[in-house]
Structure formats: structure tokens, C-alpha cells
Amino acid sequence: MSTASDCDQPPENTEQTETIPIVDVEEPLALPPPPPEDEWRPIPEHTNVDASRFSFSLCGITPVILGVFSLLLLMLCGFFGYHYFQSVQESESKMKSLIQQTESLQNKEENFLQVLKALEQNKEILQQLQKQNEYITEALQELNVEQGDRCGPSLSHWVQYRDHCYHQTVQIVSWLECPDLCISLNATFLKTERSRLMYIMKLLAANHTWLGLSYNEEDNQWKWEDGSLPSPGLSSSENKSGCGRDRDL
Template identity: 75%
Template sequence: MSDASDCEQPPENTEQTETIPIVDLEPSLALPPPPPEDEWGPIPEHTNVNASRFSFSLYGIIPVILGIFSLLLLMLCGFFGYQYFQSVQESESKMKSFNQWNESFQNKEKKFIQVQKLLDQNKEILEKLQNQNKNMTEALQELKAKGGDGCGSPLSHWVQHRDHCYYQTMKTVSWSECSDLCVFWNATFLNTERSRLMCILKLLAVNQTWLGLSYKEKDNEWKWEDGSLPSGLKWRLPKPSMDFQGKCVYAGVHTVGIDNCTMSSSCLCEKPVCA
């Protein structure tokens, strides 16, 4: 019995085992075949050390060049910045001067308008004076056209104005000799001022002739020979002072001035109208 039990075979395992094939996940790298022996060259005994040194020095020079270039760029930017700052300041100064010029121009424009108004007023006055002068000239021509008048022949160059006749001498003498020269013409040296004096000067068309007016040192005044003070001519004469010692007054058509009494000039004589 025991032998029979011992001879019993174990039960067979009916379960089938599944075999999993092992796959190589990483493909093997194919190595290139070695070159044939006949293509192998000789191994160099010495390597090129200079090439490695050159590449090393080149890498050291490049930063230096870049640094110099950056420095030059900064200097260039600073230069143009300074130029821009200077141009801005010049523009401000020019604008300031332009504003000042504009203000002065406006002021001049206002003054010009005022002067223009004064010129218009003076133009009207001048037209009136020209009309008066024209009337006086016509009256003088009528007197000269006559065969004779209260002052004598028209060829004697005497000019009548109201109740007096006036004459400018041809001979030139010093101021102190005018009285004697006028006596020669049966007249007197013009030694007083009348309101018609300026009209007489225009009628005679005198050219620097002595008047009976001089500086009196004793009184420190401009006075006529009769002792009267000038009125109509006062604004044409300088302020009296001791600097005018020996100075006398002469007159022209549109001027009144002073000169040394010793200078030679013509004299202005007057006499009453002949009856």
C-alpha cells in the first residue's frame, strides 16, 4: 500500500505559463567601422601651441576693443549733448533779444504815429504861411511895378513895409561901423524890434546882415541899441552869459545867429517913408 501511495505521481499543473519576450528598449548605436589600416596616418609628434595662444589672446582683445568703442560712444554723446545745450541757450537769448526788439519796434511805431500827426498839423500851418508869403510877394511886385514909391526909385533896392523903408547895404563892415554906414544912406541902423521884423527879412531876402542887437556885458543881457530887450527873437538866442562878450547878432531869411562883432557883414538900415 505504501508503495502504491509512494508511486502516486503529483498532479500535473495544467496552467499555461506565458512567456514575455525581452525587448531591447535602447537601440544599440552602430559604431562606424574603423578605417582600414593603410589609411592611418602617422601620429604627429608635436601639437600647434601657437594657434591656441592666438585664440586666447584674441578672446582677451575683443573686450578691450568693445570698451574703447563704448568710451568713444559716450564721449560722442556728451559732445552732442553739450552742443544741444549750447544751441538751446543761444535760442533762448535770441528769443529774448527778439522780444526786446519787438517791444522797441512797437514803441517806435507809436512815436511814428505821433510824429505823423504833428507833421500833418505842421503841413497845414506851412500851407497857410505859403499863402501869406504869396500875398506878400504879390504886394511887393505891385510896389516895384510903380514908377516910384515912398522909398524912392525901385532900382535903389529899398523895400517899404508899412510906415518904414528898409535896406541891406552892399558894403560889408564890422558891427560897430553899421551906424555910420546907414547915415550915409540917410537912414539909421536897425536898433529896435518890431513885430514886422521877420517879414522885413523875408522881403529883403537878406543873407547874414547885422542887426542892432548885441550882448551887453554890464547888464548880462541881449539888448537892442535903444536899450529894449528882444521879444520875438529871444527864443532864437542863447542864454546870456559872460562867454558872449564881444558878440553881436546877425540875421538871414530863416536864421538868427551870433558872431564876433569885428567880423565884416552887411548892415540892415531903416528910415521912415518919404512924404
């Protein structure tokens, strides 16, 4: 029979519990060494902000500088390229002008050679004409000699010498009267050179004759009637008689 005390006691746990101890095998991590005492200073808060601003400013300025240098390089390339092409064009124009000048000089040289050939031909033709002229002159002189005096039989006191006829008056007249007398005879006052005068004087009957030569006091020179000067050594003599006149054949 049970009593009340027996009812109040809890029943005993007859089951036994086994406890297993847990052991931590890993060793604890080593702590880092403490920093030196001078690094225990407080870090200012604005340091990170300034560094970020400086890096941002460098990242923004670098492309600007590179762009400016690229623009300057492009401008320099354009400047030198412009001057290069301009110098090339100038050299081409100078080369063209030199080629044109060379061609013109070649043309002038060809023309000059042609002119020289023409001059040589003309020189040969002139020499031939001179020979023909000499031959014709000799032939005319021989013909005049064969035909005799061509001054005309009706004219007295006329003497032929080469291609001229010379007349001398019989009466004595003054030098001033000779020009009028020459005009009346359709002749001119005698004008000749010293070498030719010697032959004429041999043909004339008189030993003295007037020439168309007078002394000009203003110029202090002897001059012919037409104003020309005589050859050296030929002068008018004083106290001469007769008038000398010549007439072309």
C-alpha cells in the first residue's frame, strides 16, 4: 500500500546519459605585432579626400595635354606640308620656264646657224658679183677705147678720161666766172682727187686750170663747191688761168 509521500516523489530515471568532451585541436592565430609608437598618431580624415582629388585632376588634365600636343603636331604637319607642296610647285614652274628658255635658245641657235649659212651664201654671191662687175668694167673700158672719143665731134676742147669728159676754155677767165661758164656748158666745176688730176692735166692742152676748190676763211679750210673737204695734199693755186669742167658720159 502506498502512501502520499510516495506519490509526491518523482520517478527515478533509470536511463544513464553519456557525455563526450569536445576538445579544440586548432591553435589560436597569432596576433600581428603592434605598430611602432610613432605610427600611433591619429590619421587625419581629409587625406583620402585630397588623394582622390589629385588622382582625378591628373586623369582629367592628361588627355587635355595630349590633345593640345596632337593639335600642335597636326598644325606643324599641315604647315610644313603646305610649304613643301608650294616649293614643289615653284620648282615645277621653274623647271618649265627653264625648259622653255632652253627650247627658245635652241630655236635661236638654229636661226643663227641659218643666218650664218645665208650670209656665207650671200658672201659668195657678192664675190661673184664683184668679179662680174670688174669684168664688165674692164669690158666697158675696152669698148670705150675702141669707140674712141665720145664727147662728140661738135664739141671742141673736150677730152675724155674714163667715164668723164673734161673741157678747158681757150680764153682766160677768172675763177668767179667759171661756175656760170660751167652752167652754160651743162657741166660742173672740176672736182677730183690728186691722183686723178695728174692724168687729167696731162690730157689738157694748158698747163694751168681752175678747180672747183676754194678757201673758206670762216673754217680756215679748203672746200669743194658742194662743201666737202678735199683729200690731203690737194689745194688751189693762185694766178692760174682757164676753167676746168667735167661732164659725165
